[in-house]
Amino acid sequence: MFDFLDKPLYAEYGGILGAFWVTIELTFFSAIGSLIWGTILAAMRVSPVPVMRAFGAAYVNVVRNIPLTVIIVASSMVLADQLLWTLGGSDSREISFRVAVLGFVAYTSCFVCETLRSGINTVPIGQAEAARALGLTFFQVLRIVVLPQAFRSVIAPLASVLIALTKNTTVTASIAGIEAAGLMAAMIERESDKVMLVFAMFAVGFVILTLPMGMFLGWVAKKVSVKR
Amino acid sequence: MTEQTSSATPMIKATAVNKYFGDLHVLKDITFEVPRGQVVVVLGPSGSGKSTLCRSINRLEPIDSGTIEVDGQPLPAEGRALAQLRADVGMVFQSFNLFAHKTILDNVMLAPVKVRKQDKATARKTAMELLERVGIANQAHKYPAQLSGGQQQRAAIARALAMKPKVMMFDEPTSALDPEMVQEVLDVMTGLAREGMTMFVVTHEMGFARKAADRVMFMADGEIVEDTTPDDFFTNPRSARAKDFLGKILTH
Numbered sequence: 001m002f003d004f005l006d007k008p009l010y011a012e013y014g015g016i017l018g019a020f021w022v023t024i025e026l027t028f029f030s031a032i033g034s035l036i037w038g039t040i041l042a043a044m045r046v047s048p049v050p051v052m053r054a055f056g057a058a059y060v061n062v063v064r065n066i067p068l069t070v071i072i073v074a075s076s077m078v079l080a081d082q083l084l085w086t087l088g089g090s091d092s093r094e095i096s097f098r099v100a101v102l103g104f105v106a107y108t109s110c111f112v113c114e115t116l117r118s119g120i121n122t123v124p125i126g127q128a129e130a131a132r133a134l135g136l137t138f139f140q141v142l143r144i145v146v147l148p149q150a151f152r153s154v155i156a157p158l159a160s161v162l163i164a165l166t167k168n169t170t171v172t173a174s175i176a177g178i179e180a181a182g183l184m185a186a187m188i189e190r191e192s193d194k195v196m197l198v199f200a201m202f203a204v205g206f207v208i209l210t211l212p213m214g215m216f217l218g219w220v221a222k223k224v225s226v227k228r
Numbered sequence: 229m230t231e232q233t234s235s236a237t238p239m240i241k242a243t244a245v246n247k248y249f250g251d252l253h254v255l256k257d258i259t260f261e262v263p264r265g266q267v268v269v270v271l272g273p274s275g276s277g278k279s280t281l282c283r284s285i286n287r288l289e290p291i292d293s294g295t296i297e298v299d300g301q302p303l304p305a306e307g308r309a310l311a312q313l314r315a316d317v318g319m320v321f322q323s324f325n326l327f328a329h330k331t332i333l334d335n336v337m338l339a340p341v342k343v344r345k346q347d348k349a350t351a352r353k354t355a356m357e358l359l360e361r362v363g364i365a366n367q368a369h370k371y372p373a374q375l376s377g378g379q380q381q382r383a384a385i386a387r388a389l390a391m392k393p394k395v396m397m398f399d400e401p402t403s404a405l406d407p408e409m410v411q412e413v414l415d416v417m418t419g420l421a422r423e424g425m426t427m428f429v430v431t432h433e434m435g436f437a438r439k440a441a442d443r444v445m446f447m448a449d450g451e452i453v454e455d456t457t458p459d460d461f462f463t464n465p466r467s468a469r470a471k472d473f474l475g476k477i478l479t480h
Contacts, residue, residue: 048306129288130325130384134339134391135315137308144342149329226329227373 004191010183019183020205026100026169026179027209031162033105038112043142045117056113064110068103068171075103076175096176104165111161118157119150124228152224159217163210180205237300239264239395239426240285245294247280247450254280255291256450262395264299267427269437269458272447273473278430279322281447282399285428286317299394315343318388318396322403324380326372326387332359333368336387344391351390358386362416378409385416395426402433434477438462446470 005016013019044056063071076099079085087102089095123146131141170181177186180202187198238261247255254277262268270278283289285296287303287310296303298317304310326335336355340346346354359365362382364375372380381401388396398417402410414436421427421440431437437444437458444461446454448469454461462478465471 124323124325124328126321126323126325127327130319130321130387131327131339132311133286133288133314133317133319134387135311135313135343136339137311140342144338145327152329227371228328 001197004187004194007190009190010186013177013183013186016180016183016201016205019178019180020209022097022179023166023169023181024209026097026104026172027162027166029101030104030108030165030169033101034108034112034161034165037105038109038116039147041109041113042116042120043139043147045113046120046142048138060110060113063106064114066107068107068168069174071107072100072103072171073174075099075106093176093178096172096178100169100172100175104168108161108165108168111164112158115154115157115161116147116150119152119154120146122153123149149226152221152226155217155221155224159214159221162213162217166210166213167206237264238262238297239266239299240428241295241297241300242281242285243295243297245281245284245291245296247277247284247289247291254450255284258294258450258452260445260452260455262426262428264394264426265424266442267421267425267440268429268443268445269441270428270430270445270447271432271434271437271461271473272453276447277450278447279399282397282428282430285397286314286319288319311343315339315391316394318391318393320381320384320388320396320398320401322400324372324377324384324404326380326384328372331369331371332364332375332383335372335383336390339387340390355386355390358389359383361419362386363412376409377405378412381405381409381413382416385413385420389420395428396420398427398429398431400430400432402431432477434462446473448473 010016014021041056041059044052045060047053076096079087079102080095080099086095087098089098127145128141131145136144169179172179173181173185176182184198184202188195191198240262243259245255245258246253258281270281272278280289284291285298298313301313304313326332327338330338333352333355336358337348337351340351340354341348356365356368359368362385364379364382364386367375367379367383372383375383401417402413405413410433414433417427417429417436418440429436429441441458444454444456444458445452446461446467453467454465454470461470462474465474
């Protein structure tokens, strides 16, 4: 039943495991980037400097309302095809990968920012005041007192963002066939008698990826929660 | 700059301070000085502006006009200079405000290490001495939520003292405590007062005002209505508002 998987046509994806591995890589790098950029955005949105707050709010409200497909396709066509930015990649596959990660970071960081901001709101304002009263600077208050508690309170919602990101990486198929969804598209085209099987395979593949994420992060969330 | 300050410089000097919350005029032309070593208790009905005044002295509440000086230095605007000034002004809050994700010891050590750049061993030693002094050294490795209110507030006092402040501000330090825990906090504060700490205490504890204060400022409707010795205030209040206030709290 699964003989078709061995066709040399699919070997350039590294087979189904190879394709899913690229999905994992895309998710991993995008998640790290989104966490960093999202945290910076959240810091901007709570900062005492009006220009920073305005930039943070404008960025989030614009970028999160643009469809992801538009962001990814536009990044690819504008950055890679027109401006010829390679982002350090040496072949078209690598360039597509990097452009996709950049697009996912730009988009997902909005959701990280907003999730984190709701976490910041769970930290009693008095603790930030006490920290300021002790002579800590704004960034010290944020880094030492507010963000560590904010992160702990939003691990479970961040898991949802991570799961959404994992599935969103399939949009990469719209610029290059390098990951799971690309392989799925290729298979659907060629295995018209087995489309149900192909769909089921990829659906199960994603569930296998994301289900443990949610469970693991749920467990972490419980473990590190701050007692009040 | 700090070398210029002499013992004649008042520790706190407020001149014509005004503050509004929207249309509400919460501080009306407040002017006073606190000499070093003095223990000032601020009394007054709720909504009289006494907490706001306390919080404005280290600029947790910015004021709209007037000047506030701490040890001869005008309060700087937001930024590093303000942070430095705040480091010298200890503050104890009604709701303790301990950092919930850090142990009691880490709460006390944090600012000396991060702000004063003390090495950890020294900071730890000082912190343990302070916790010993406020009577909770055996709780050092617990988290705030594991302590009673009175213990948390004593930890908060130790945390403020760890910065070796020039002056200590107390914003209703016992108002959130169960009655049986009020005394343990007041005892620590009385001890501090005896050692000559300059203190600015907003409270409803009349016993503390009588026993430990050098001076009582009575506030009502954003003004300092009376400013006198505790004895004089409690036995011979001059204004109708002070008489009314004392009548309400001393009859029961």
